[in-house]
Amino acid sequence: MLKIKEDLLESMLDKAIHSIQSSNIKLVSYTKQLDDINPLSFFEAAKSIRGNRSFWKSSVDDFYMVGVGAAFEIETEQPDILYIENKWQTILEDAMIHNPYQVPGTGIVALGGMAFDPYKKSTDLWKNYNASQFTIPEFTLTKHNGNFYFTSIVRVNKNDHAKQLLHQLKGKEKELLSPLEDWPEKVSVVSKEEIKPEQWKQTVQKATEEIKKCNAEKIVLAREIRLQLSNQAEVSNVLEQLIDTQPTSYIFAFEHGEDCFIGATPERLVKLEGRELLSTCLAGTAPRGMTEEEDQKYKFSLLQDQKNREEHDFVVQMIKHAMEEYCENIDIPNEPVILALTNLQHLYTPVRATLKEGYSILNIIDNLHPTPALGGTPRKESLEFIRHYEQLDRGWYGAPIGWLDSNENGEFAVAIRSGLIQGNRATLFAGCGIVEDSNPEAEYEETNIKFLPMLSVLGGL
Numbered sequence: 001m002l003k004i005k006e007d008l009l010e011s012m013l014d015k016a017i018h019s020i021q022s023s024n025i026k027l028v029s030y031t032k033q034l035d036d037i038n039p040l041s042f043f044e045a046a047k048s049i050r051g052n053r054s055f056w057k058s059s060v061d062d063f064y065m066v067g068v069g070a071a072f073e074i075e076t077e078q079p080d081i082l083y084i085e086n087k088w089q090t091i092l093e094d095a096m097i098h099n100p101y102q103v104p105g106t107g108i109v110a111l112g113g114m115a116f117d118p119y120k121k122s123t124d125l126w127k128n129y130n131a132s133q134f135t136i137p138e139f140t141l142t143k144h145n146g147n148f149y150f151t152s153i154v155r156v157n158k159n160d161h162a163k164q165l166l167h168q169l170k171g172k173e174k175e176l177l178s179p180l181e182d183w184p185e186k187v188s189v190v191s192k193e194e195i196k197p198e199q200w201k202q203t204v205q206k207a208t209e210e211i212k213k214c215n216a217e218k219i220v221l222a223r224e225i226r227l228q229l230s231n232q233a234e235v236s237n238v239l240e241q242l243i244d245t246q247p248t249s250y251i252f253a254f255e256h257g258e259d260c261f262i263g264a265t266p267e268r269l270v271k272l273e274g275r276e277l278l279s280t281c282l283a284g285t286a287p288r289g290m291t292e293e294e295d296q297k298y299k300f301s302l303l304q305d306q307k308n309r310e311e312h313d314f315v316v317q318m319i320k321h322a323m324e325e326y327c328e329n330i331d332i333p334n335e336p337v338i339l340a341l342t343n344l345q346h347l348y349t350p351v352r353a354t355l356k357e358g359y360s361i362l363n364i365i366d367n368l369h370p371t372p373a374l375g376g377t378p379r380k381e382s383l384e385f386i387r388h389y390e391q392l393d394r395g396w397y398g399a400p401i402g403w404l405d406s407n408e409n410g411e412f413a414v415a416i417r418s419g420l421i422q423g424n425r426a427t428l429f430a431g432c433g434i435v436e437d438s439n440p441e442a443e444y445e446e447t448n449i450k451f452l453p454m455l456s457v458l459g460g461l
């Protein structure tokens with residue numbers, strides 16, 4: 001059976017090499033089913049192809065994707081998600097795809113993200129992350145409903161030889177699927193530096209004053225802490241702990257060069273399977289209680305709290321309005337419920353809709369981002385305030401991250417509860433929605449509980 005598959009792949013490669021035009025990008029994609037394999041082991045085995053690994057675990061489904069290497073990078077310094085869309089469609093038009101399974105996350109896939117605000121001058125911190133950057137991996141492992149799929153993607157060139165390409169693919173596949181000899185150690189935090197916390201609180205106060213003057217309704221303000229670690233953080237180990245400690249969040253990692261943007265976010269932006277679309281309104285926060293009684297007290301207080309309900313409702317109204325342009329059959333409950341996470345709990349309103357024909361998941365992202373959960377409202381005024389007063393290079397923090405595939409499936413989340421790991425250093429990010437009644441000290445405490453998911457897995461508690 002294996003020989004037949006190799007012959008098919010070799011003939012696809014040969015046909016692609018002989019049909020390639022001078023300028024176009026010719027990808028050949030071949031998906032096959034595998035026996036059970038731990039996605040983290042696959043990710044760790046790919047360490048030798050360091051600098052281009054992506055990891056994605058769904059928040060609710062038993063769904064994983066691991067991308068290794070880069071058959072092609074779609075990237076732009078321009079704040080233009082639709083550039084990505086056009087490039088993606090062009091690549092798919094010329095691609096040769098063998099994928100008898102048609103399972104989400106198989107065939108040709110792209111994983112990546114974008115800057116929260118490409119109009120804000122970026123610093124050296126995010127030098128390895130472009131305004132928009134999506135990687136089409138050389139190899140993808142996909143776990144979906146208990147089944148495992150392995151996809152090889154090759155960008156062929158005119159002077160390639162099919163037999164040689166096949167030999168190289170088989171060698172890398174063998175390396176990726178080989179059992180691991182050891183597992184990386186955990187790190188610990190040697191020092192923790194909060195960046196200008198008092199200035200952040202003053203900015204919160206200024207935002208409430210702007211809101212009271214009706215210059216905005218909500219402004220999300222974020223801040224950072226910088227960690228010195230005991231040694232170089234091993235991404236596989238951090239991911240393993242995030243999966244263990246944040247079971248109801250998306251777990252993600254995007255390596256670029258020596259840096260890795262990693263996190264555990266509860267905030268779905270959009271999931272598309274066929275034309276069925278899910279989104280999430282998430283805003284309004286309370287701690288978890290130390291006892292069941294205290295937890296229930298926090299929960300009911302959050303559901304009744306006017307400030308948090310206002311913070312949440314700005315998100316619901318904006319997403320509802322955004323959906324009306326691109327979707328039909330829109331279903332959004334009138335009241336939020338509680339989404340309980342490991343370290344905190346949120347007000348949560350799910351969104352269901354059907355995406356109208358002619359629109360893609362990137363069209364939705366272009367329309368939704370930034371939602372008032374990460375920017376504020378009105379969008380223009382809140383972004384201008386953030387641009388001017390927030391002392392932070394958000395980079396990819398707070399922006400859409402995720403994946404899309406050649407069958408119009410895809411899923412994106414908002415990259416919060418996250419950090420940028422750079423060797424033995426890490427920068428963590430946390431923010432919160434500022435509304436008229438916000439209290440700087442209370443919002444500061446709210447950001448402290450949002451740092452916990454990443455702090456705990458880096459040995460900082």
Ligand SMILES: C=C(O[C@@H]1C=C(C(=O)O)C=C[C@H]1O)C(=O)O
Pocket residue numbers: 220222267282283284285311346373374416417429430431432433434450
């Ligand atoms: C901005 C963040 O979280 C966002 C802000 C929230 C709030 O202020 O209540 C809640 C969830 C998120 O939409 C963050 O975690 O960094």
Ligand SMILES: [Mg+2]
Pocket residue numbers: 283284285311432433446
């Ligand atoms: Mg809040």
